[in-house]
Amino acid sequence: MSESLFSWFFVMNSKKLICLAALLLICGCGWIWYSVISPQNLLDQANELAQNHPRQALELVQEAMFRSVSDYPEAELLRVKILILSGRREESLGAFSLIEHPERLPAEKLLEIGKLAQESRNYFLSELAYQAAAKNPSHQVVALRALIQVLLFTRQEFKALTFVDQLIEVNSQDPLAWQIRGNIELNQRHLAEAERAFRECLKLTQNQDQEQSVRENLIQILIDRGNVREARKELDTYLEKFLRTAQVRLEEAYLLRLEGHPEQGLERIEQLCETDHPQRIKAVYLRGLLRLDLKNLEIAIGDFKTVIKQQPWHKEAHSKLAMAYRSLDQIDLAQIHAEISEELNQKAVRLLDLTSKLAEDPGQTSLRQEVIRLNQELGNFEEAKKYQ
Numbered sequence: 001m002s003e004s005l006f007s008w009f010f011v012m013n014s015k016k017l018i019c020l021a022a023l024l025l026i027c028g029c030g031w032i033w034y035s036v037i038s039p040q041n042l043l044d045q046a047n048e049l050a051q052n053h054p055r056q057a058l059e060l061v062q063e064a065m066f067r068s069v070s071d072y073p074e075a076e077l078l079r080v081k082i083l084i085l086s087g088r089r090e091e092s093l094g095a096f097s098l099i100e101h102p103e104r105l106p107a108e109k110l111l112e113i114g115k116l117a118q119e120s121r122n123y124f125l126s127e128l129a130y131q132a133a134a135k136n137p138s139h140q141v142v143a144l145r146a147l148i149q150v151l152l153f154t155r156q157e158f159k160a161l162t163f164v165d166q167l168i169e170v171n172s173q174d175p176l177a178w179q180i181r182g183n184i185e186l187n188q189r190h191l192a193e194a195e196r197a198f199r200e201c202l203k204l205t206q207n208q209d210q211e212q213s214v215r216e217n218l219i220q221i222l223i224d225r226g227n228v229r230e231a232r233k234e235l236d237t238y239l240e241k242f243l244r245t246a247q248v249r250l251e252e253a254y255l256l257r258l259e260g261h262p263e264q265g266l267e268r269i270e271q272l273c274e275t276d277h278p279q280r281i282k283a284v285y286l287r288g289l290l291r292l293d294l295k296n297l298e299i300a301i302g303d304f305k306t307v308i309k310q311q312p313w314h315k316e317a318h319s320k321l322a323m324a325y326r327s328l329d330q331i332d333l334a335q336i337h338a339e340i341s342e343e344l345n346q347k348a349v350r351l352l353d354l355t356s357k358l359a360e361d362p363g364q365t366s367l368r369q370e371v372i373r374l375n376q377e378l379g380n381f382e383e384a385k386k387y388q
Helices: 002-037 039-049 054-067 073-085 089-097 107-119 123-133 137-153 157-170 175-187 191-204 208-224 228-241 246-258 262-273 280-293 297-310 315-327 331-360 365-377 381-386
Strands: none
Touching: 039 054, 073 089, 073 107, 089 123, 107 123, 107 137, 123 137, 137 157, 137 175, 157 175, 175 191, 175 208, 191 208, 208 228, 208 246, 228 246, 246 262, 246 280, 262 280, 280 297, 280 315, 297 315, 315 331, 331 365, 365 381
């Protein structure tokens, strides 16, 4: 009986040991799987290597995708990140386009992709990433603002306006959204819509820098619309709160011109004309207009020549120079500058058309080169750099 009892204990202990060993083996295999060969761990390793060892990182991502039992969009997104960091522009865009439902990925990672693509001047990819992130309610405002910034930078103002309206719909009390809307409408010369947007911004803003910038634009809009009384009212309000900037001096001189006081207008900008301020050429051009109003044709011609010497693409200066020469019966010179002004106008119209086409198909190299060339010929050097 003692032998059978001993045998029973031995068997039971053996079974326990076997079960314990099996449990330890399972745990060990699980630990190895999780810490060494699991898809997630491979992704973690790849992310650490992405910046300095992109080739190894891509191999780890490929291995993680191979070991995954289903689609692995997180791995595909990391692959996009590595391709961006490697400078492989077209491949990164292609890789992102293969991700089904990118809006379901973590918004933080989509925002990271958008920022990296933007910094590497891969603007179309940046746009796609921000659009996907904007579908996440908790990150919608941040993503929309980033998306709008990219669209404005790439001159897609009409498209940007759609997302600005979304931003206003999310939060109609956001003064920045109204300011952006006003700036877009102003650039497109939709002056009534721009005025409305800026006035909404002024109702909401508590930021003095923002208020100053918006009021300066509002004064210019009212001048351009010929609303002299309202422009004077806004200028007086501005001067109660802020010192005159160079832009406000120009606006005040324009306003004085509309009010029939060209001599006072000249006084406002004379000092600005004699400085090396970035607004100097605008001031010299305006001085030419004021002198033209005063029938001081010879010295007005001198101002317009100064403008053209610095900015040969200044079509308005060529047009006014032609007018001044015509008034002096110097028809040949008038004809030369009238033709230059018309040629510049035609180039500006063509540039608008080509820019719209390029926005629809960013991959057209020849179209991109033409947009760069026209921007350079029209003096838009910063714009040209955006397309290079």
